[in-house]
Amino acid sequence: MAGCDVKNNPTYLLVVAGAISDGAGRWLMHRRPLAKAHGGLWEFPGGKVEVFEKPTEALVRELYEELDIEIDPAAVEPVSFAQHDAVDDEPGIVILLYRVGEFAGTPRAVEGEGIGWFTVAEIDGLERPPLDVELAAKLGRLFPE
Incomplete structure (x- = not known):
């Protein structure tokens, strides 16, 4: 790719998210800060993977920053991913x-407008960003109630 500097101009932004289970068929959803893109919508908690950070390291950091919980990176398992292609000058997004x-x-909303525990059916009724709609559908197929 002549003239393309992927290091300084990534084509995709890598994001991690946690499907946090309470062990009773409910999943934790986080309500996005109102001032951010998709403000007020419900999402799986997580965030951007920083440069030189492994995705599981980013997940540990993001869940601590957003929810004040600690997780062991060795105890998480990849479930699915969703992606949105680049639009205009914005890079695409891939959520793991x-x-x-x-x-x-004890999870609490350090950032954002709140948290809640929901069944997959209840998640379907929440207003969510498009990629979280896709991820919840995949989660429901993998872990039916």
Whole structure:
């Protein structure tokens, strides 16, 4: 690709998200900060993978920053992914979804407008960004109620 510097102009933004289970068929959803893109919508908690950071390291960091919980990166399992291609000058997004069955601490909304525990059917009724709609559908097929 002549003239393309992928290091400084990535074609996709890599994002990680946690499908956090309470062990009783409910999943934790996080409500996005109102001032951010998709503000007020419900999503799987997580965030951007920083340069030189492994996705599982980013997941550990993001869940601590957003929810004040600690997870063991060795205890998470990849579940699915979703992607959105680049539009205009914005890079595309790839979200890697990991299942988190165990964590330390009590989740709370450090960032954002709140959290809640929902069944897959209840998640379907929440307003969500498009990629989280896709991820929830995949989660429901993999872990039916």
